[in-house]
Amino acid sequence: MAKLEELVANEDNRVLCLGNEAIARGAIEAGVQVFAAYPGTPSSEISEAMNAAAPKLGFYAEWSTNEKVAMETAIAASISGVRAMTACKHVGLNVAADAFYSFMYMGCKGGFVTVVGDDPHCFSSQNEQDSRWLGVSAQFPIIEPSNPQEAKEYVKRAFDVSEQFEMPMLLRTTTRVSHARADIQFNKFESNYRIGELEKTNRFACLPALARANHPKLLARMEKIKEWLPSSGFSIIEGPIDIIDYGIITSGISYSYVKDALKILDKELPILKLGMVSPLDERTILEFAKDKKNIIFIEEVDPYLEDRISALLIQNEIIPKIHGKSSGITKRYHELNARLVSEALVKVIGGTVSSVKEIEKSVEDTKDFVPFRPPLFCAGCQHRAAFWELSKVVRKDKGIFASDIGCYSLDPWVTDTILCMGGGIGLANGFTRVIKDKPIFAYIGDSTFFHTGMPALANAVYNKANINILVLDNRMTAMTGFQPNPTEVIDIAEVAKSMGVEYVVEFDPYDFEKGKKTFEDALKHEGPTVIIMRKICANEDWRRKRRIGEKIEVFHIDPEVCIACGTCIVQYQCPAIRWSLDTNSKGKKYSVIDPTMCTGCSVCSQICPVEAISKVDE
Ligand SMILES: Cc1ncc(C[n+]2csc(CCOP(=O)(O)OP(=O)(O)O)c2C)c(N)n1
Structure with a gap:
C-alpha cells in the first residue's frame, strides 16, 4: 500500500500502489473538494485513502451511512460548483440509484465522478451485476480503465469531461484493476479550488414539468459527447489495422487480458480499445469494423459491447461474423484471464495455447500444499458466539433465520437466507405473513442497521411483525475493513425504543447464560423484539491490545x-x-x-x- 506521505505529497513521483489508491490520487490531483462514500469491496480502499488524505490536504471526506446519502452529499457539492466524487461497489450503486438517475437530469456544475467497483466472480458479493447497464440506463457517460495507471489518469480526465459537458461521469472498475498493484506516476496537483455557491435556478429541482424539459437537454449533451469522442483519445486502435480477417473490440481489464493473450499466442491482431463505453464512439467503431470479416468481443460477464455494437453495425449495414458471448467463446459469468482469452481467440483464429498450460501446471502443483480454506469467523469472533447460543435455543429446523450482509453472513449453523444489505428484516417481515408455525429471526450488524436496517425496522413496528431482530453490534463495519459507523455516537437500543419496539435487550455475546435467557424470553413476546449483542470486534480489539502492549x-x-x-x-x-x-x-x-x-x-x-x-x- 502507498504510504500516506506519498499519497498527499504535491510532487511528481513514482509510487507503488493499489489501483484504488491510484484512483484516490487521481481525484486529489484533479482538486476534488468533497468525497463521500460507504465501503464495499472492491472499492473500499479508495475511501480509505481519501479519508486518510483529507485532513492532511484540507478537503472534505466522510464515511457516509449508505451509498445514497454519499451520492447526495457529493451531488450537493457538484451543483454548488466544486469537484466532488463518490465511490461504491456495484450493489452500492443500486442503493444510490434513486439519486443517481435523477441527478443526470440536472446535470452537474463542478466535476462529478462516481466510481463503481464491479466484482466479476463474486469474490466478495452476492451477485456479478455489470454496472455498465445501470450507467447506460441512467444515461451516464461511462469510462473503463484497463490498469491502475490508466485509472488515475481517467479519474482526472473524468473531472474535466464532466465540467466540459456538465455531465456527471461514471468510472467503472473491476476487482483486478482496483486491487492490482503497480508503479504509478504521480503528478503535481491541479489548482481547482472553488467556494461553493448554489445558483438560484429551477434546474436543480426535479419537478415533473422541469424534468420533462430537462430530458431532451440531457440527450443533447450526450450527443455532444458522442461527436467529440473520436478526437478525445478514449478510443485507441492498435495492431496491424490492415488485417481484415479479424478485429478485436474490448475495454477495461479485458483489454489487458487481450494483450497478454496475443503475447502468449505470438499473434498480432487489430484491436479497438474503448476507454469510454457509453456513449459509444460510433464513428471510430464503424471505421474499425467496416471491412472486417470477423469481430471478436472480449469482455467480462455481460455481452454489453457485443449487444450494443452488433446492433450499431447492423443499423449501418456492416455485417461481420460476431464472436463473443453469443457464439460461446467466452462465458456470461465469472472473470476472464489471459488463459481464457487465449482459448477464446484460438476458437476463432485457430492454433493452440500450450504455453499457458505449462504456467497453469505450476499453479496446479501448489494445490498439494496450499489447503482449501473456506471463509470462517476469526478466532474469538463474537458473532460465532451469538449464533452458537441462538442455535442451542432454536435449532435450524425449528425456526426461520434471515441473515444480512456482514461478517455474520459466515454463520455456519442456522442461516436460511441472505439477500442484500438491510434485507434480513424485510424478509423476516414477509416470512411472518406466510409461515405460521416457526419463530422468525432476522440478524443485522450495526453498520447495516444504519445503512438500510432502520426503515425495515420501522416497517416491522408499523406492521406489527412478530419477529426477533438480533443486532450484532461489534462497534464497526468489520467485513469491509473495520471502518467507523454511527454506532459510535447513536445508541441502537434507544433508536429501537424510540421507534416503538417494546422488547429491547442488550448483552455481551460471550455471556451465554444471559444469551439463553434473552432468546427464550424474546420468543414469548408478541411483536418485534430487538436483541442487541454488543462487543467490540474481537479481531480489532486483539490488534489494539497488541499495539499498546495490553x-x-x-x-x-x-x-x-x-x-x-x-x-x-x-x-x-x-x-x-x-x-x-x-x-x-x-x-x-x-x-x-x-x-x-x-x-x-x-x-x-x-x-x-x-x-x-x-x-x-x-
Ligand atoms: C449495498 C452494499 N453496500 C456495501 C456492501 C459491502 N458490505 C458488505 S458487509 C458490509 C457491512 C458490514 O458491517 P456490519 O453490518 O456492521 O457487520 P460486520 O461485518 O461488522 O459484522 C458492507 C459495507 C454491500 N454488500 N452491499
Whole structure:
C-alpha cells in the first residue's frame, strides 16, 4: 500500500500502489473538494485513502451511512460548483440509484465522478451485476480503465469531461484493476479550488414539468459527447489495422487480458480499445469494423459491447461474423484471464495455447500444499458466539433465520437466507405473513442497521411483525475493513425504543447464560423484539491490545482432561484450536489452543463438556 506521505505529497513521483489508491490520487490531483462514500469491496480502499488524505490536504471526506446519502452529499457539492466524487461497489450503486438517475437530469456544475467497483466472480458479493447497464440506463457517460495507471489518469480526465459537458461521469472498475498493484506516476496537483455557491435556478429541482424539459437537454449533451469522442483519445486502435480477417473490440481489464493473450499466442491482431463505453464512439467503431470479416468481443460477464455494437453495425449495414458471448467463446459469468482469452481467440483464429498450460501446471502443483480454506469467523469472533447460543435455543429446523450482509453472513449453523444489505428484516417481515408455525429471526450488524436496517425496522413496528431482530453490534463495519459507523455516537437500543419496539435487550455475546435467557424470553413476546449483542470486534480489539502492549488473557487446554470430543474444533470451529501432534499419557489425541491466535474470549471454556479449558495463569 502507498504510504500516506506519498499519497498527499504535491510532487511528481513514482509510487507503488493499489489501483484504488491510484484512483484516490487521481481525484486529489484533479482538486476534488468533497468525497463521500460507504465501503464495499472492491472499492473500499479508495475511501480509505481519501479519508486518510483529507485532513492532511484540507478537503472534505466522510464515511457516509449508505451509498445514497454519499451520492447526495457529493451531488450537493457538484451543483454548488466544486469537484466532488463518490465511490461504491456495484450493489452500492443500486442503493444510490434513486439519486443517481435523477441527478443526470440536472446535470452537474463542478466535476462529478462516481466510481463503481464491479466484482466479476463474486469474490466478495452476492451477485456479478455489470454496472455498465445501470450507467447506460441512467444515461451516464461511462469510462473503463484497463490498469491502475490508466485509472488515475481517467479519474482526472473524468473531472474535466464532466465540467466540459456538465455531465456527471461514471468510472467503472473491476476487482483486478482496483486491487492490482503497480508503479504509478504521480503528478503535481491541479489548482481547482472553488467556494461553493448554489445558483438560484429551477434546474436543480426535479419537478415533473422541469424534468420533462430537462430530458431532451440531457440527450443533447450526450450527443455532444458522442461527436467529440473520436478526437478525445478514449478510443485507441492498435495492431496491424490492415488485417481484415479479424478485429478485436474490448475495454477495461479485458483489454489487458487481450494483450497478454496475443503475447502468449505470438499473434498480432487489430484491436479497438474503448476507454469510454457509453456513449459509444460510433464513428471510430464503424471505421474499425467496416471491412472486417470477423469481430471478436472480449469482455467480462455481460455481452454489453457485443449487444450494443452488433446492433450499431447492423443499423449501418456492416455485417461481420460476431464472436463473443453469443457464439460461446467466452462465458456470461465469472472473470476472464489471459488463459481464457487465449482459448477464446484460438476458437476463432485457430492454433493452440500450450504455453499457458505449462504456467497453469505450476499453479496446479501448489494445490498439494496450499489447503482449501473456506471463509470462517476469526478466532474469538463474537458473532460465532451469538449464533452458537441462538442455535442451542432454536435449532435450524425449528425456526426461520434471515441473515444480512456482514461478517455474520459466515454463520455456519442456522442461516436460511441472505439477500442484500438491510434485507434480513424485510424478509423476516414477509416470512411472518406466510409461515405460521416457526419463530422468525432476522440478524443485522450495526453498520447495516444504519445503512438500510432502520426503515425495515420501522416497517416491522408499523406492521406489527412478530419477529426477533438480533443486532450484532461489534462497534464497526468489520467485513469491509473495520471502518467507523454511527454506532459510535447513536445508541441502537434507544433508536429501537424510540421507534416503538417494546422488547429491547442488550448483552455481551460471550455471556451465554444471559444469551439463553434473552432468546427464550424474546420468543414469548408478541411483536418485534430487538436483541442487541454488543462487543467490540474481537479481531480489532486483539490488534489494539497488541499495539499498546495490553495483556491478552489466553486460554489453555489440559491434555489429560481433554476427551477429543471435537466440541471446540469441529463444532464451534474456533480457528485458534487444532488437534495435538502427539498424544497424552493415555495415548489419546487432544486439542490445543494456539496462544498467538487466542483472543481470550472464553467461549471454548464455557462449552467444553469436560471443563478441560481454563485461563492461562501467568
Ligand atoms: C449495498 C452494499 N453496500 C456495501 C456492501 C459491502 N458490505 C458488505 S458487509 C458490509 C457491512 C458490514 O458491517 P456490519 O453490518 O456492521 O457487520 P460486520 O461485518 O461488522 O459484522 C458492507 C459495507 C454491500 N454488500 N452491499
